[in-house]
Amino acid sequence: MKATKEKILSMYKQMFLIRNYEDKIYFMFLEGIMPGTIHQCQGQEACAVGMLFDLSKDDYMTSTHRPAGHCLAKGVSLDSMMAEMFAKSTGCCKGKGGAMHTGDISVGALPAIAITAGGMPVAVGVGLSCKMRKTDNVVVCFLGDGASNEGAFHESMNAASIWNLPVIFVCENNLYGASTHITQVIKIENIADRAAGYGMPGEVVDGNDVLKVNDAATRAIVRARNGEGPTFLELKTYRRRGHSRNDSCGYRDKGEEKEWLEKDPLTICKNYILKNNLGTVEEIDSLEKEVLKSIEAAVEYAKSSPSPAPEEALNNVFY
Amino acid sequence: MAKLSIAEALREAIREEMRLNERVFCLGEDIDVDGGFGGAFTVTLGLSKEFGHERILDTPISEIMIAGAAVGAAMTGMVPIADVQYGDFLFCMMDQLANNAAKMTYMSGGAIKVPMVMRAPVGATTRGAQHAQSLEGFFTHIPGLKIICPSTAYDAKGLLKTAIRDNNPVVVFEHKLLYGSKGNRAEKSALSPVGEVPDEEYLIPFGKGVVRREGRDITIVANLLMVYRSLEAAEILENEGISVEIIDPRTLVPFDYDLVIESIKKTSRLIIVEEDTRTNGWGAEIAAQIAEIGFYYLDAPIVRVASYDVPIPFAPVMENFVVPSAARIADAAKKLMKS
Structure with a gap:
């Protein structure tokens, strides 16, 4: 698939934003100025951007404990996400969600669900709702490789399939469930093979190539919008950092690490742009600078935002 | 109707x-x-x-x-x-x-x-x-x-x-x-x-209990089947001169504490009857709350009648033993009147 100049530059910009947002948070976390814990998605930017780039805010997304890339790509505002990381009242969840529950329903991003596979049944319900309300909206449901071993996975895949729901299950297979390698817990090479057991198309995709992801996304979205039912996409990818804070990845094979770190989704995208004359080094530099500036501005916004009053904890238990 | x-x-x-x-x-x-x-x-x-x-x-x-x-x-x-x-x-x-x-x-x-x-x-x-x-x-x-x-x-x-x-x-x-x-x-x-x-439309608000039977001596708070078992117990007790007021809270969250307080102001005794097992059942929370906010209206300890802390057994004789019966509720009430 050929992308237009405008689209590929825009996708690169989003990926660059996600990478640098996460890197910035990583350093601020180490500096100790940010509360909580972090599960970062460096290395998986092409999955988020490729899947979500063509959706509207009326389409939905469910995310996981590693939601930053998904949320930024779905259109949650950078300022409100950063403020949430700083536990401020201007955060996208008013300081009540935190890193693992970021989201903004006004752009179709449900609060991220940080229980493994816990978002899958919810995505079935969102798909059911889109169908019953007679919209042509779709829901992209992100999950990890580990989620495919949960009972909720089975129940959700089956239900989405029998009811032909507009759900796109996107398994970001980054080879590890926390520290456990996929080969220890799954007997088959491709998780996408499991889709056949539900009568659902399953496809393996290079998750580090944003255009390949976007191509698969386009087909799945068309299928869902046309009422033809769900699709399961397995995006093969890798996280460039640990599972969560203070994880130096001692469980990873150095050869495997080297091989995957060389397949950097940002580099792949940038090389594609330059090779196909879709942008110049100067153009890329300029948009990178713009992104870095926006991240600094978001940090300032977050730092200068007020903390919620402690008693605010007592509100919003009920709607 | x-x-x-x-x-x-x-x-x-x-x-x-x-x-x-x-x-x-x-x-x-x-x-x-x-x-x-x-x-x-x-x-x-x-x-x-x-x-x-x-x-x-x-x-x-x-x-x-x-x-x-x-x-x-x-x-x-x-x-x-x-x-x-x-x-x-x-x-x-x-x-x-x-x-x-x-x-x-x-x-x-x-x-x-x-x-x-x-x-x-x-x-x-x-x-x-x-x-x-x-x-x-x-x-x-x-x-x-x-x-x-x-x-x-x-x-x-x-x-x-x-x-x-x-x-x-x-x-x-x-x-x-x-x-x-x-x-x-x-x-x-x-x-x-x-x-x-009623044939016409109506709604019942949450957090509003009802008095199923009025009485003077003991307040019983019970839900679901236990409302009926308590009503049966109240008949037994009436024959023995003990007058029981029965409150059905109808909703547990939110809970109508005001209604219970009003009742114990009159009866000064409280029994909570639940089919849930006893330890940390909802009745435990009601007992704790009433002890905090209504202690001075009480003349006797708060009593819970609940299923025993066992899984529900199959044999009908054992099931009937585990789940509170009218007789067990009545016995608890009689004992409470003597305390």
């Missing part, structure tokens, strides 16, 4: 709300398969004739998915009424109810509403340990869920309609021996109270 069983009253509540709001729908296992049961206790029987199988949605046996789908649909504009065949199966869906349904509004800083209803039959009915539990206590412990337990047809209809219109997840506990299910779904030894239900 019609005379309805609780199953019929619940069905009428669903029917009325589905007519009023096209976003309301039901989902669950065997809820209205053609030629089937209409749910384990006939509540949804025949509704698909009027509303079709899209809005009376029979699901696979997938409790996690049923609860999660209800959450997802509720968050995005629908009003699901999910059904579980036996309350015990709520444990299968616990993650979706406790981690998603109850927390989405809060985690989103109040941006998201989750207007879903989760219906669950409870109560021991000689089916053994896994189709018998009274689980209200578990769910009262989760902030973000409302918990209701109608014990009459009038309450069943009025409370369920309120639940369907509530913007929060509401768990409805219904008692198997009170439904009045008919045909091959009828329960042996069921009480099946039939009650008057």
Whole structure:
């Protein structure tokens, strides 16, 4: 698939934003100025951007404990996400969600669900709702490789399939469930093979190539919008950092690490742009600078935002 | 004014709300398969004739998915009424109810509403340990869920309609021996109270209990089947000169403490009767609250009559021993009067 100049530059910009947002948070976390814990998605930017780039805010997304890339790509505002990381009242969840529950329903991003596979049944319900309300909206449901071993996975895949729901299950297979390698817990090479057991198309995709992801996304979205039912996409990818804070990845094979770190989704995208004359080094530099500036501005916004009053904890238990 | 069983009253509540709001729908296992049961206790029987199988949605046996789908649909504009065949199966869906349904509004800083209803039959009915539990206590412990337990047809209809219109997840506990299910779904030894239900529309607000029987000496707070067992005990006690006031709180979250306080101001004695097991049941919380806010109105310790802390046994003689009977409630009352 050929992308237009405008689209590929825009996708690169989003990926660059996600990478640098996460890197910035990583350093601020180490500096100790940010509360909580972090599960970062460096290395998986092409999955988020490729899947979500063509959706509207009326389409939905469910995310996981590693939601930053998904949320930024779905259109949650950078300022409100950063403020949430700083536990401020201007955060996208008013300081009540935190890193693992970021989201903004006004752009179709449900609060991220940080229980493994816990978002899958919810995505079935969102798909059911889109169908019953007679919209042509779709829901992209992100999950990890580990989620495919949960009972909720089975129940959700089956239900989405029998009811032909507009759900796109996107398994970001980054080879590890926390520290456990996929080969220890799954007997088959491709998780996408499991889709056949539900009568659902399953496809393996290079998750580090944003255009390949976007191509698969386009087909799945068309299928869902046309009422033809769900699709399961397995995006093969890798996280460039640990599972969560203070994880130096001692469980990873150095050869495997080297091989995957060389397949950097940002580099792949940038090389594609330059090779196909879709942008110049100067153009890329300029948009990178713009992104870095926006991240600094978001940090300032977050730092200068007020903390919620402690008693605010007592509100919003009920709607 | 019609005379309805609780199953019929619940069905009428669903029917009325589905007519009023096209976003309301039901989902669950065997809820209205053609030629089937209409749910384990006939509540949804025949509704698909009027509303079709899209809005009376029979699901696979997938409790996690049923609860999660209800959450997802509720968050995005629908009003699901999910059904579980036996309350015990709520444990299968616990993650979706406790981690998603109850927390989405809060985690989103109040941006998201989750207007879903989760219906669950409870109560021991000689089916053994896994189709018998009274689980209200578990769910009262989760902030973000409302918990209701109608014990009459009038309450069943009025409370369920309120639940369907509530913007929060509401768990409805219904008692198997009170439904009045008919045909091959009828329960042996069921009480099946039939009650008057007005023809005109009405709603019952949450957090408003009712006095089922007025009395002077002892206040009994009881829900579901235990309301009836307590009424039976009150008859026994009256013959012995002990006058019992019985309060049915109708909803456990929110709970009508004011009504209990008003009653103990008069009786100065409190017994809580629940079918839930004793340790950390909902009755324990009521006892603690009343001890905090109503201690000086009491002349005697607060007493709980509950199921013993064992799984529900099969043998009817053992089941009847474990679950509070009218005689056990009466004995507790007599003992309390002597203390």
